[in-house]
Structure formats: C-alpha cells, structure tokens
Amino acid sequence: MKPTTRQGQIEHILQQLSHQELKDFVLDKALQDSDFRDTLLICFADLLGSEEPAEPKYQQMLADMMQRHVNVDGYVHSASANSLTTAVHNLLDVARKATTPTRETLDLCLAVISSLLPKLAEKMEDPEEHIYSLMNTSCTILWECYSVLPPERQQALFDRILQEYTKPLYLDLDLDSHLLALLKDWAKHDNKRQSVCLHQLEKWLKTLKQDHWRKHYLLEQTNTLLTYWKT
Structure with missing residues (x-):
C-alpha cells in the first residue's frame, strides 16, 4: 500500500x-532555489569547518534576500514585504532547531538585528509591523541560547547586545525595549552589569532634555529595571 x-x-x-x-x-x-540554499548552509555550517565569525556571511545573505524583493526604486513594497519577512522567519525557524550549531544561531540573529532591520526600517513599507515581529523573534532566540552558553560567551553576548542598545537607531525605531529586556534579565544577578545598563539609560536621558515624551519613557524603563532587579 x-x-x-x-x-x-x-x-x-x-x-x-x-x-x-x-x-x-x-x-x-x-x-x-536561494531559500533552500540558505537553509542548507545554516543547518550544516559546522561541516564547512570555519572558525571565522559567521555574522558577516549572514549579513550578506540577508542583504541578498532583501535585494531580491526591492523594486526599481530600491524599496520593498507591502506585497513583497510579506514574502521577504516570511523568508527571514523561515531562516530563524531553522536557526532555532536543536540541530543547528549555537554559534550559527547567534550570528544569524545578530545579523538580523544589527544589519537587516535598520535597512528594512528605511526601505520597506511595514503596515503589518513585520520589523517588530522579526526583532521579537530574534531576541527571543538569543534569550533561549544564552542559558546554554559558557560564562565567557554569555558575557560576550551581553556586551554585544549592550553595544547595539547604545545605538540611537533602536530608540528611534522603538525597538530598544526588546534589547533592554535581554539586558535586564541577564543583569539580574550581576551588580556590575546593572551599573552599566543604568549608566547607558542616564546617558540617554541627558541627550533628550527637550524630548519630554521620550524622557518620560526612559524614566519608566529605568524604574522597571530597578524594580525587577530588587525582586
């Protein structure tokens, strides 16, 4: 039968x-089939035997994916946005699988956050808020990976997310809260990390003296951190 x-x-x-x-x-x-090729390269990246960071490779991969969806003016209209972001979510789903090397997972997520999303914010129509969905998924995967990393790699990932958090574009795009949520959790039992996070929030507050709405927002973020760390 x-x-x-x-x-x-x-x-x-x-x-x-x-x-x-x-x-x-x-x-x-x-x-x-470029989508199939990208999935294959992520799943079996360890077989290539490279010790080089994979993030630049994924930055280029994502740039190529975006380029396939832009129009003649260099923009991604809403119809193409669905196809593009679905393809990126598919890559993230592959990266999330237990069989995917953790190094590859981290580098893909960091490439999405640091390279793809700023470009999409500038060049893509996004009425369905695909950018926020991709940011949320990428940060969730990073959070899942963090617990299985050795201490030195946990610190390296914390430092990298803090580095991204210091860039004004995430605050401008209202994506900063996703990064701060990671920092908040990873600093809960580390006073030095808490001080670093609070220092960055203080720097933001000093640069936004005339922006009362954002100043109020950052003060709320600061209070949320302090309350969480005290519990």
Whole structure:
C-alpha cells in the first residue's frame, strides 16, 4: 500500500533514490532555489569547518534576500514585504532547531538585528509591523541560547547586545525595549552589569532634555529595571 501522507510519500521516494541521485537533486535545488540554499548552509555550517565569525556571511545573505524583493526604486513594497519577512522567519525557524550549531544561531540573529532591520526600517513599507515581529523573534532566540552558553560567551553576548542598545537607531525605531529586556534579565544577578545598563539609560536621558515624551519613557524603563532587579 502506497503512503498517503506527505511525510510518508517523501520517505518512500528517498528509499528509492540512490545516493548519487539524491546528491544531484540537492545540489541542483540548492543552486536554483536561494531559500533552500540558505537553509542548507545554516543547518550544516559546522561541516564547512570555519572558525571565522559567521555574522558577516549572514549579513550578506540577508542583504541578498532583501535585494531580491526591492523594486526599481530600491524599496520593498507591502506585497513583497510579506514574502521577504516570511523568508527571514523561515531562516530563524531553522536557526532555532536543536540541530543547528549555537554559534550559527547567534550570528544569524545578530545579523538580523544589527544589519537587516535598520535597512528594512528605511526601505520597506511595514503596515503589518513585520520589523517588530522579526526583532521579537530574534531576541527571543538569543534569550533561549544564552542559558546554554559558557560564562565567557554569555558575557560576550551581553556586551554585544549592550553595544547595539547604545545605538540611537533602536530608540528611534522603538525597538530598544526588546534589547533592554535581554539586558535586564541577564543583569539580574550581576551588580556590575546593572551599573552599566543604568549608566547607558542616564546617558540617554541627558541627550533628550527637550524630548519630554521620550524622557518620560526612559524614566519608566529605568524604574522597571530597578524594580525587577530588587525582586
């Protein structure tokens, strides 16, 4: 009896294929389908044996993905935005799998946050708030990865997120709260980290003397941090 489910049909086909036929199919598919290729490169990145940081590679990958969706004026209209952000979410879903090397997961998320999202904010129509969804997903994955990292890599990730948080563009795009949520959690039992976070908020407050709304917002953020750390 032939299988009727999609998974069963795929398994049946794979059993019938020779190793060379499967290899030829994967190679041809990867060369023709950019989304499939990107997924393959993330899943099996460790086989490439490189010790170099993967973030620049993912920055270029994401830039290429965006370029495939821009119009002649260099903008991503709402219809294309759905397709582009769905493709990025698919990559993040792959990065989130337990089989994906943690280093690759971190570097992809950091590339999305630091490289792709600022470009999308400048060049993409976003009535459905795809940018905030991508930011939320990326930060959630970073939070999930943090607990399995050794202490030195935890510190490196904290420092990197703090570095991003200090950039004004995240405050301008209302994305800063996602980064601060990570810093707040990772500094809960570390007085030195708490001091660093509060110092950055103090710097923001000093630069926003005439912006009363944002000043009030940052004061609320500061109070939220202090309350959380005291509990």
